[in-house]
Amino acid sequence: MRPTFPLTVREAIEQDAESLVRLWSTAAERSGRRVAENTLWGLPDVADVAVALAEQTSRGDGGTWVALRDGAVVAAALATMSAAIPMTRTRMLIVTDLIVDPEQRRHGVARRLLHHLAVHAEENGCEVVMAVVPASAREPARYFAKLGFGQVATMRAMSTGALRARTGIGDAASATERMVAVRRTLRRRSVPRS
Structure with missing residues (x-):
């Protein structure tokens, strides 16, 4: 499905920190999950996100990508490039978070963001894209399965x-x-x- 509205995808910048925190908070509230409780990590604050975005830019091994509609952040994806396993040179892109504003869902925003990440992965020599989905997140797990992602591991923390x-x-x-x-x-x- 193509977005029914103009959408711009770009790498996140430090000035996006507040919008990213708002997006994360809104998505967590709408899903009914209490992110700050019962997990190993809580909701980030704006200062932490700004520092993380600056670090990602300087490392160059991945980062945060945002989708904008009319200049406002409506979705974000966090991705890191890595070796598939340390003993090979096969590279992969690991998408650890894909968050779409609940009001913008079912309009092709996630698909457009993932397409952009696939192009970025190919340009950087990645042969595989892996998506990390929380165990309790049924809707994202179904979405990635529908796209063709297969289950390859179980992560515990x-x-x-x-x-x-x-x-x-x-x-x-x-x-x-x-x-x-x-x-x-x-x-x-x-x-x-x-």
Whole structure:
């Protein structure tokens, strides 16, 4: 489906930070997901997004792409170029986020953004495009499957502190380290989230 309105796709710039945070927040609220709770990461703030966009530009291995309608950000995709596996030279583009403003869905915006990413991937020698979809996100999973993406992996995540604690062998972690970890956890839980 082609967009029913003019759409511009370009790489995101630092000035898009506020629009990206708004887009992310709106999409999370509309989906009924409470992003800031029960996940390893919460909603980003404008300053963090601006810094991340600047870092992406300087690295040159991917970045954030935005779709604009009448100059306003209506969709975004975050993508990184990487080796398919460290032992080969086969490159791939990994799309970790694809967010479309709920009011702009079902008009071909995601398709246009993904087409632009496919062209970018080919121009940079990537042979494969991989999409990372949250386990609880049924609609995006169906969308990517409809486009022809196949399931190739299951990703699991946990905080580094939790992994270190669960993989501690014997008495490697001292009583002091355990006490500091407990205090950090209690401090994080007592900080009100906005």
